[in-house]
Amino acid sequence: MPMYDYTCTCGTTFERRVPSWSSPAPPCPDCGAATRRRPPSPAMHGRAAPPPAMSAAPKSWEGLNNGDRDTITHWRRAAEARRDFESRHPEHHTRKEAIAAHEGHFERNPLTYRELATRAATTGDANKAAHEATQARKTGER
Structure with a gap:
């Protein structure tokens, strides 16, 4: 019926x-x-949403369930879908920067080479610049 x-x-x-x-x-x-x-209302099945951002992908072995094949396959496909999406919609492209440090104090707020170079420009020493960045992360500055 x-x-x-x-x-x-x-x-x-x-x-x-x-x-x-x-x-x-x-x-x-x-x-x-x-x-x-x-006229009938349109049926709304599924949803229209962009693929997850690359920043949402796990960055550690533990984040990949210790190398679980299904998890790796899921995130590989998600990354491919995101790349395709960004190529069709450049306004959603996320800028990537080279990461100098991402562990310890830099886990949630990575140290980029751009920031390291900016800090090293005043002292001329990358080690001192990295130390300054660590201290800034400890106090909540950037």
Whole structure:
């Protein structure tokens, strides 16, 4: 039995299963007046959302469930989907920077080579610059 959407002049809209497409329109359930069939609402299956950002991918062996094949395959496919998405929609492209350090104090806020070079420009020493960046991360600065 097909289901159709109906509307009444009193403003009521409703769905009703009828025996066939040629069945007469049922009366309005609110006022009893004659109704007319209206175009159905579109069915919304699934969703339209961009693939997860590359930053969401795991960056450690533990994040990949210690090398679980299914997890690796999932993230490889997600990365491919993201690359395809970014090639079609360049406004969603995320800029990547080379990471100098990503462990310890830099786990949540990685040290980029750009930041390291900027800090080293004043002292001329990359080791001192890395130490300054570590101290800044400890105090919550950037």
